[in-house]
Amino acid sequence: MTENELRDLLCELGASLFARGYSVGSAGNISVRLPDGYLMTPTNSSLGRLKAERISKLDAGWAHVGGDKPSKEVFMHRAVLTARPDAGAVVHLHSTHATAIGCLAEPGESAPIPPLTPYFVMRVGRSLPVIPYYRPGDAAMEPAIHEAAKSARAMLLANHGPVVSGKTLMDAVYAAEELEESARLALMLRGAGARALTGAQVEDLLSTFG
């Protein structure tokens, strides 16, 4: 896709996430890898009202070179995109149920949501590390996120929200949506003795769709 097509898709997907309640107010931010740098949602912007021409552009060294001032979470996005050379985009949301799991789980946990459904395993993967709490925008979060992202497509920031990567922008958004719905399901079934997929079923999914 061209840069302009990616800008338009970012606006379209941001509006769709916002309209369906995956983000509210100016919460959340999204980045997309380009051949010569990165696109990032501007700080304090609503995902529901992004303007293609105002999206922030950063060069390959992560310096701001165009558009509005980028999200204060540049360190979060840089941590994931440098750890995962195959990732083309990162989506950070405050979606309610994934954030709730991030408030219940212990930092350091690696699988706070059980593999209840195949699509969760296919989109999010085997592990979902819980990163200790950092103040939003704190550069100190970068090493912990970078390390976790080497082996996980998605993670939960304790008491903050999910961070999800994907090969493409569309993949990252689909995975963020699936993570939120799986978190909702996990909370709904908490304590009910729900049957999770077995280890063999998870491995079969990962080797077939991984």
Ligand SMILES: O=C(O)[C@@H](O)C(=O)COP(=O)(O)O
């Ligand atoms: O939680 C926060 O403050 C940020 O992580 C966030 O979601 C929105 O920050 P900006 O992207 O700087 O608006």
Ligand SMILES: [Zn+2]
């Ligand atoms: Zn946030």
